[in-house]
Each structure stands twice: as structure tokens, then as C-alpha cells.
Amino acid sequence: MAAPEQPVGARFARSAMLLSATAWFGYLFLLLPSFVVIPMSFGNAFEMVFPPRSLSTALFHKFFFESNWMSATWMSFRVAVGATALAIVLGVPAAYSLARGNYPGKKYVTMLLLSPILVPIIVIALGLYFHFASLGITGSELALIFGHAVYTTPFVIVTSMAGLRHVDQNLETAATIMGAGPLYTFFRVTLPLLKPAIFAGGLFAFLMSFDEVVIAYFISKAGSTTLPVKMFSSIQWEISPVLAAVSTFLTVISLIVCLIGAFMQKK
Amino acid sequence: MAMVRLEKASKHYGDVVALREVDLSVMEGEFVTLLGPSGSGKTTMLNLIAGMLAPTSGSIHIAGKDMTQVPPNKRGLGMVFQNYALMPHMTIFENIAFPLRVRKMANDEIKKKVAAVLELVHLPHVAGRKPRELSGGQQQRISLARCIVYSPSIILMDEPLGALDKKLREQMQLELKRLHTELKITMLYVTHDQEEALTMSDRIVLLNDGQIEQMGPPDELYFKPRSVFAADFLGDSNMWDVRVESTGAQATAMLPSGHKVLAGSGNFAKAGDKVKAMIRPENITVVREGEDAGRFDNHAEGTAIDSIILGGVIKHYVKLKDDVTITAQELTRSGRRALTPGQMVRLAWRSDDTLLLPLSGKIAA
Numbered sequence: 001m002a003a004p005e006q007p008v009g010a011r012f013a014r015s016a017m018l019l020s021a022t023a024w025f026g027y028l029f030l031l032l033p034s035f036v037v038i039p040m041s042f043g044n045a046f047e048m049v050f051p052p053r054s055l056s057t058a059l060f061h062k063f064f065f066e067s068n069w070m071s072a073t074w075m076s077f078r079v080a081v082g083a084t085a086l087a088i089v090l091g092v093p094a095a096y097s098l099a100r101g102n103y104p105g106k107k108y109v110t111m112l113l114l115s116p117i118l119v120p121i122i123v124i125a126l127g128l129y130f131h132f133a134s135l136g137i138t139g140s141e142l143a144l145i146f147g148h149a150v151y152t153t154p155f156v157i158v159t160s161m162a163g164l165r166h167v168d169q170n171l172e173t174a175a176t177i178m179g180a181g182p183l184y185t186f187f188r189v190t191l192p193l194l195k196p197a198i199f200a201g202g203l204f205a206f207l208m209s210f211d212e213v214v215i216a217y218f219i220s221k222a223g224s225t226t227l228p229v230k231m232f233s234s235i236q237w238e239i240s241p242v243l244a245a246v247s248t249f250l251t252v253i254s255l256i257v258c259l260i261g262a263f264m265q266k267k
Numbered sequence: 268m269a270m271v272r273l274e275k276a277s278k279h280y281g282d283v284v285a286l287r288e289v290d291l292s293v294m295e296g297e298f299v300t301l302l303g304p305s306g307s308g309k310t311t312m313l314n315l316i317a318g319m320l321a322p323t324s325g326s327i328h329i330a331g332k333d334m335t336q337v338p339p340n341k342r343g344l345g346m347v348f349q350n351y352a353l354m355p356h357m358t359i360f361e362n363i364a365f366p367l368r369v370r371k372m373a374n375d376e377i378k379k380k381v382a383a384v385l386e387l388v389h390l391p392h393v394a395g396r397k398p399r400e401l402s403g404g405q406q407q408r409i410s411l412a413r414c415i416v417y418s419p420s421i422i423l424m425d426e427p428l429g430a431l432d433k434k435l436r437e438q439m440q441l442e443l444k445r446l447h448t449e450l451k452i453t454m455l456y457v458t459h460d461q462e463e464a465l466t467m468s469d470r471i472v473l474l475n476d477g478q479i480e481q482m483g484p485p486d487e488l489y490f491k492p493r494s495v496f497a498a499d500f501l502g503d504s505n506m507w508d509v510r511v512e513s514t515g516a517q518a519t520a521m522l523p524s525g526h527k528v529l530a531g532s533g534n535f536a537k538a539g540d541k542v543k544a545m546i547r548p549e550n551i552t553v554v555r556e557g558e559d560a561g562r563f564d565n566h567a568e569g570t571a572i573d574s575i576i577l578g579g580v581i582k583h584y585v586k587l588k589d590d591v592t593i594t595a596q597e598l599t600r601s602g603r604r605a606l607t608p609g610q611m612v613r614l615a616w617r618s619d620d621t622l623l624l625p626l627s628g629k630i631a632a
């Protein structure tokens with residue numbers, strides 16, 4: 001029973017250190033494979049190996065100029081921009097109504113509007129597929145924009161509602177008493193103050209759409225599809241080394257968008 | 268003309284009655300203060316007038332028109348908020364120009380008006396700055412300028428100086444008073460600070476639990492309170508339990524010890540009633556050695572407990588025989604000394620300064 005006395009604090013500190021080391025190791029183990037593709041994308045054009053045996057930009061050359069990968073990239077871009085715009089146009093007024101309005105059943109309207117966050121994405125994809133098929137617009141770019149707007153709007157609503165909580169309601173009251181109508185107040189007072197939140201929500205929506213596979217896979221047609229779907233289908237037939245370059249490209253785009261977001265947040 | 272008139276205005280929140288059948292008129296050019304403890308319904312009343320709340324019953328008239336159903340942006344009022352409510356994304360110029368732009372005024376005229384009103388609040392050089400670059404006092408002056416610039420029929424202010432420190436608050440009180448006199452603006456001012464109400468108002472409306480307890484000019488509320496609540500809320504008071512002996516032009520009442528107190532008329536009461544007797548501390552005189560106290564008709568003797576000097580005034584606490592404590596207040600002068608605890612003290616006061624008040628409720632006006 002005469003175990004040497006150990007201060008509780010020291011024992012606690014040691015186990016905390018052990019815990020955080022384990023966590024870091026776990027993260028690295030999961031993250032590293034994603035980063036491995038970056039050096040691989042600078043390998044030669046015929047094989048995917050790590051570490052690359054020779055360095056070149058041949059894979060990027062192929063991606064940008066010699067393949068049909070670029071058309072998918074542009075399509076992803078257009079869809080993401082369209083879906084983001086739609087999500088903002090729908091989501092910001094919805095958030096305003098939910099944050100400022102006072103009507104019966106508001107709780108249920110909120111739940112309904114945010115439900116796409118809770119429903120499994122595969123279920124949304126399937127639903128959209130049947131719906132768009134009955135409308136006869138499956139496979140169109142418009143269908144993709146609508147589909148991704150369904151997916152991203154709840155996130156714009158959530159960020160806008162959080163932003164609205166930081167917009168002092170007294171400012172809106174003051175504007176109203178000074179004679180401004182609801183629309184004037186919204187566009188001249190609320191919206192300018194909400195801009196950072198809308199911007200953050202918009203970037204998030206853009207990234208979500210740009211990365212999205214499941215919905216796009218269900219409602220686009222084989223010939224014209226988005227970048228992630230093309231990656232997914234191409235991997236089923238052959239593992240083209242260009243995939244490494246595409247992955248690097250996607251990672252860089254995400255990183256840039258995140259950096260823009262962080263930069264705007266600081267300002 | 269009455270700029271604002273409430274007629275039997277009530278506001279209920281479920282079971283809570285925030286305002287109960289209030290009648291009030293604010294005349295053109297008047298400075299009226301709504302005074303009352305927290306929760307007495309001051310903000311509710313302002314919001315009813317501004318149109319941010321709809322009354323449960325009753326009506327609201329502004330500048331002669333029934334505005335009960337008119338939305339707040341069509342009422343032509345001005346409001347100053349405690350947290351200033353300046354638009355953080357606009358310059359001071361744009362903030363003041365806001366109500367003019369809403370009214371689609373021409374740019375030249377906007378420039379002229381904003382410059383003039385900035386001059387008026389003594390801040391001509393801040394037009395290009397953002398609100399956060401100004402101090403609290405300056406921001407409040409800008410928010411006042413933003414009201415003055417479009418000449419609303421009345422300016423409503425909800426505890427506008429509550430966020431400022433004491434010195435600045437006193438400065439702003441004078442500034443507000445100056446603007447009110449210079450521009451003859453009608454103002455409805457909300458505060459829970461009785462001193463502020465007493466300094467600034469033409470008329471004070473004392474609210475208690477959603478009802479008007481008493482209204483009138485400051486000196487009337489201070490010297491002729493009609494209830495224990497009003498006497499307590501404004502200023503300090505000596506308040507004793509007494510039994511009425513006789514009423515008339517002058518009333519007589521008796522302390523539990525049997526000591527007789529002469530008071531002003533107590534016509535609401537009859538002989539035998541238990542009431543309160545109220546005397547302001549500054550109306551009680553400490554009679555010094557060799558002084559003639561013949562002009563007073565009330566006298567008492569007691570033991571000094573303590574004296575406290577509060578800057579310009581000195582307060583004496585004296586205990587009478589029957590455990591009643593009296594506070595007397597004098598101006599501090601170099602000759603006047605504090606009382607030594609335990610020393611015998613003679614006190615005197617006038618019956619005219621002694622008010623009888625009902626234990627509950629108020630004397631009818």
C-alpha cells in the first residue's frame with residue numbers, strides 16, 4: 001500500500017498529454033492519405049506512385065489542356081455559383097423571417113426549412129431524382145443548380161440567422177421610426193450589416209456544391225457532369241493518374257475559398 | 268395643441284398589465300418626463316406612442332390625429348435610444364442624412380441641413396467619422412441631431428443618458444435642456460432617476476405599476492406629493508405613523524408617544540384615522556443655542572445619533588423619545604458643526620411643510 005505519492009495535478013497533466021498525442025496521431029493517420037496525392041500529382045504522366053520517381057507538371061498539363069476534365073470543372077463551377085446565388089436569394093429572406101418574425105407555427109416552419117440538414121443526403125438525392133424526372137429536367141444544368149440549392153440553402157439560413165442575432169434590432173426600430181418602410185430598412189440597414197454572415201454562408205454553400213457527389217451523381221447524365229462525379233465514375237473504370245492532379249486542384253480551391261473566408265472575417 | 272394624447276390606453280401581456288387605462292397629453296413645446304421604478308410601464312408607454320406596440324385598448328393621437336392604427340414609420344416621430352442606435356456601417360453624415368433620404372430630400376438640402384444640425388450639437392468636425400470613433404456622449408448628441416434634423420412632432424427618449432457616467436450625464440442634461448429651449452421641441456423623456464426628472468422637466472408623470480400615480484410640475488410633485496409612493500420616490504422624506512386628532516385648515520396628529528404634530532390640511536382623513544406624516548429633511552431645522560425658533564409651530568427634542576456631510580449638504584440623524592428617527596438636512600457652512608452623538612438636540616419645523624398622507628392609495632386631485 002506504500003505506493004509513492006504522486007501529485008494529482010502531475011498525473012492529470014501526463015494523461016492529458018497522452019490523450020492529445022493519441023488524438024494528433026489519429027488525425028495524421030486519417031489526413032495523410034489525402035495529402036499524399038499532392039506530391040503524386042507532380043509525378044510523371046503514366047503511373048501513380050508515392051513517392052513520385054520524377055517530378056513534372058505533366059499531369060496538370062493533361063488536366064487543363066488535353067482532356068475533357070476541364071468541361072466538368074467549368075460545369076462544377078457554374079453549378080456551384082448558381083446554387084450559391086439561389087441559396088442566398090432564398091435563404092437570407094427566410095432567415096430574416098425566422099429571426100425577426102413573430103407568427104404562430106414559426107418553430108415548425110424553422111424545422112421544415114432546415115430539414116434538408118437532417119435528412120440523409122442519399123434520400124434527398126433519390127427524391128430529387130424522381131421529382132426532376134417527373135418534370136423532365138433530369139440531366140440539365142438547371143436541375144443540378146436546383147438540387148444543390150436544396151442542399152445548401154439550410155446552411156445559408158443557419159449562418160444568416162446567427163448573423164442576424166448580432167444585428168441590433170434597435171437599429172431596425174430606429175430606421176422604422178425615422179420613417180423607413182420595411183424594405184428600405186432591410187436593404188439599407190439590415191442587409192449591409194449582415195453582409196459578412198451572408199458572405200461566409202455563401203462561401204460555405206459554394207464549397208458544399210463544388211464538392212458534392214451524391215446528388216449530382218443521381219441527377220446528372222453521363223456525358224455532362226460535375227467534377228467530383230466525373231472523378232467518382234472514372235475511378236470505377238481505370239485509375240487515371242490525372243486524378244491526382246484533379247484532387248490537388250480541388251484541395252487548392254477549397255483552401256483558397258477558406259482563406260478568403262478567414263480574411264473577410266477578420267476585416 | 269396636444270402633440271401626443273393617450274386616451275385610456277392599456278397594454279396587457281397575457282395576465283401582466285403593463286399599462287392600465289392611462290390618459291396623458293403632452294402639449295406642444297413641453298418637456299414631459301415619465302418617471303417610475305423599473306417595470307412601471309415607461310418603455311411600454313413610449314412604444315405605444317411610437318407604434319412599436321399596439322394598445323390592448325384605448326387610442327393614441329399624435330398632432331391631433333388618431334394614429335392608433337398607423338404603422339410606426341408613418342407617425343412622424345423621433346426617438347433617441349439608450350444605446351444610441353446609430354448605424355455602424357454609415358458615417359455620421361450618412362446617419363444624420365438617413366431620415367432625410369427616406370423623405371427623398373435633394374442632396375444639396377441634405378448637406379445644408381446636416382451641417383446646420385451638427386453645428387447645433389457642437390460637433391461640426393465629425394461628419395466623416397464612423398459612430399464607433401466617437402465617445403458615448405458624442406454618439407448620443409449625434410443621435411439627438413438625427414432626430415432634430417427632420418423636425419418630428421415629438422422626440423421620445425428612453426433613458427437616453429443611462430449609459431453615461433455621472434459627470435457626462437449632468438452635462439448632457441444641460442445640453443438637452445438648452446436644445447429644448449432653443450428649438451422649442453416637444454419631448455417625452457423616460458427616466459427612473461428622480462433627480463434627472465426634477466432638473467429637466469416642465470412636467471413629471473410619475474408611473475406606478477402601469478398607472479399614473481401623479482403628474483404635475485417638479486415642485487408640485489416634490490412638495491405636494493399625494494401618496495406615500497410619490498413622497499418616497501422623489502427625494503428623501505421623514506415618514507411617521509400618526510393618528511389624526513383633528514382636520515381643517517390645519518390638522519393635528521399624534522405620534523405613538525403622544526407627541527403632537529401640527530400639519531397642513533388633512534381633509535381626506537377624519538379624526539381617529541391612522542395616516543402617515545411626511546416632512547422633507549431640508550424643512551427640519553436644528554435649533555442652536557440662543558436661536559429663536561418662534562417662527563416654527565412644531566418642536567421636538569431628541570438625542571443626536573450622527574451627522575454626515577455629503578458635499579454641499581449635511582444630514583443630521585436624531586432620535587426622539589419614542590424611537591422615531593428624524594433626518595434633518597442643512598446646507599454645509601463653515602460655522603455649522605456636526606452634532607456630537609448623544610447630545611441633546613432641539614428640532615423645529617413648520618406645519619405647512621408637514622403633509623398628511625393616506626397609508627395606501629392617494630389623495631384625490
Ligand SMILES: Nc1ncnc2c1ncn2[C@@H]1O[C@H](COP(=O)(O)OP(=O)(O)O)[C@@H](O)[C@H]1O
Binds near residue numbers: 280283309310
Ligand atoms: N414583451 C413582454 N412580455 C411580457 N411582459 C412584458 C413585456 N414587455 C414588458 N413586460 C412587462 O410589462 C411591465 C412594464 O414593462 P416596461 O414598460 O418595460 O417597464 P419600464 O420601462 O418602466 O421598466 C413589466 O412588468 C414587464 O415585465
Ligand SMILES: [Mg+2]
Binds near residue numbers: 310311
Ligand atoms: Mg424601460
